[in-house]
Amino acid sequence: MEKILTNTPNNKYQHIQTAHCENGVVTVLLRHHGLDFINEPLAFGIGAGIFYVHLPFLKVNNAPAIAFRIMPGFIFRDACKALGVKVKRKKFRSPEAARLFLDQKINEGQPVGCQVGVFNLPYFPREYRFHFNAHNIIVHGFENGRYIVSDPIMEDLTSLSPEELEDVRFARGPLAPKGQIYFPINIKQVSEEQLKKAIKKGIRKSTWWMTQVPSQLIGARAFNYTAKKIRKWRDKFGERKGGLYLAQIVRMQEEIGTGGGGFRFIFAAFLEQAAEILGNDKLIPFSEEFTKSGDLLRANAVRMAAIIKGRKTQQQNFNEVAEAMSEIGELEFQTFKKLRKLSL
Amino acid sequence: MKKDKLPQDPSALNKVTREVCYVKDDGSKYEQSLSTGWKVKADALDEAWKEINRRIEDARIAVEKGEKSPVLFFMELNLMDFPTLSGYTGFWKFSIKRHMKPKVFRKLSEKKLGIYAKAFKISIDELKSFDGKNIDKYTK
Structure with a gap:
């Protein structure tokens, strides 16, 4: 295949770091x-990305699974759905078929999203793999025998050889990508009315996840669950393993991404932008509350690092961390509850 | 987060990229800003790696003593857990656990060894002959 680059109407849109x-x-x-009009906070908010979950029975890298964001794939799905954009997704059994389809799409000038595994991603530092x-x-195109790749967390465009790309697209294990490729089809212009509706929908969905799920493991209540667990970690697992579990929280909370x-x-x-688009100043105090929540989380990360x-x-140090965790949970629970009641 | 509070500490990402963070000043709006890293999370990552290296070393010793087969060592070396190795090999967890017994491992067919070797990206000989010594070439 010769040199092909998807012809974006405006070149700067080939890569946006987020x-x-x-x-x-x-x-x-x-x-x-x-x-x-779309940008990262809008995509995140409309896709109802904010979340909290603690799954003690599921281990990720030998520590309990804790996440501050919704399940992978949900943001993309919900954001496109709310904006009335249809998404075509395709998984493959054979790497050859996967590559053929990818080539065909970029030949058509269509940049495509690919789900990949991080472990074999060559441009990542080893520490993060x-x-x-x-x-x-x-994937944006093909040049000098390599695929042109825009990885949203990187500052610049990068590239992968066909073999490297195949390797990461067919990584195995939990959430195996199976060469999944996806791209929007049938895009119509989004009217202002539709955008407003989408924003409201996103806010509504987030408040539902954070306050209404009848489980202590999901939503703002789960902070308190984590706090209860943290209090027991030192006695149960000792300082070292307890510290490792805390390290997991810090990484899920602060790591790149x-x-x-x-x-x-x-x-x-997102709430700040929503206030502007909806013309509703009542959202501004909510934005400030979440800034506060983020600041409290960061202060807690410093405590955990110690x-x-x-x-x-x-034990007292573990208790302090737990205390802060509950406090954050209470703050988020009350804020989301009020946000849910707010007429937008 | 306040704009001037955004940490710019050294991290493992330094040669590769800077990361986007969201910051704002009093009275202004949120904006993107780039950070080279934060000491606090670098510490957390560092600790996670210390644990990984500890696990690799434990596995190496177990293989050296003849308590476990090389499958355990290469699984730990590749940062894998059972679901991940299951995904790469197609073996069930209990089979993999069985294959970690040296006695069972010695009787494995070439085909099965080949599947493990491919998952670990090494040759069958390397897998078979690993005795828990000379691990320098794996821990670059």
Whole structure:
């Protein structure tokens, strides 16, 4: 195949760096199709990305699964649905068929999203390569024997050889991508009315997830559940393993892809934009509350780091972390409840 | 987060990219800003890696003592857990656990060894001959 680049109407849309990969893919693909208003906080908010969950029985990298964001794939699905954009998805059994289809799409000038595993992604530093299979990249074209790739968390465009791309598209294990490829079809212009509706829908959905799910493991209540667990970790597992579990929380909360403060700052930015688009100033105080929540989470990360590094390892230190966790949970629960009652 | 509070600490990402964070100042709006890293999360990542290396070392010793087969060592070396290795090999968890017994491992067919070797990206000989010594080439 010779040199091919998807002909974007405006070249700068080939790559947009964002905090989170899924938001980035939504942003770039929709902008490519002329929906210029979309940006990361909007994609995240409309896709109802904010979340909290603690699954003690599920282990990720030998520590309990904790997430500050909704399940992989949901942001893309919900954001496109709310904006009336249809998405075509395709999985493959054979790598050859997967490559043929990809080539065909970029030949047609259509940039496509690909689900990939991180473990074999060559441009990532080794320290960040875990078996996480729900990373998203956009393939833009083919040049000098390599695919042009826009990875939303990278500052610049990058590239992968056909073999490398096949490797990451067919990573195995939990959430195996199976070469999944996806792209929007039939895009119509989104009217202002529709955008407003989509924003309201996103807010409504987030408040539902955070306050209405009848489980102590999901939503704002789950912060309190985590707090209860943290209090027991030192006695149950000892300082080292307890510290490792805390390290898991810190990483899920602050690592690259979160925008800082467990996605709370992105959500606060979304509410700020929502206030402007909806012409509703009542949303501004809510945005400030989530900024506060993010700041509290970061302050708690500093506390946890002291335990992780072995500077402070008393039960009292674990209790302080737990205390802060409950406090954040209470703040988020009340804020989401009020937000749910707010007439938008 | 306040704009001037955005940390710019060294991290493992430094040669690769900076990351986007969302910051704002009093009275202004949220905006994107780039950060090189944050000491706090670098510590957390560092600790996670220490644990991984500890697990690899434990596995190496177990293989050296003849308590476990090389499958365990290469599983830990590749940061895999049972669901992941299951995904790559198609074996069930209990089969993999069985294959970790040296006695069972010695009797594995070439075909099964080949499947493991492919999952670990090594040759069958390397897998078979691993005795828990000379691991420098794996831990670059």
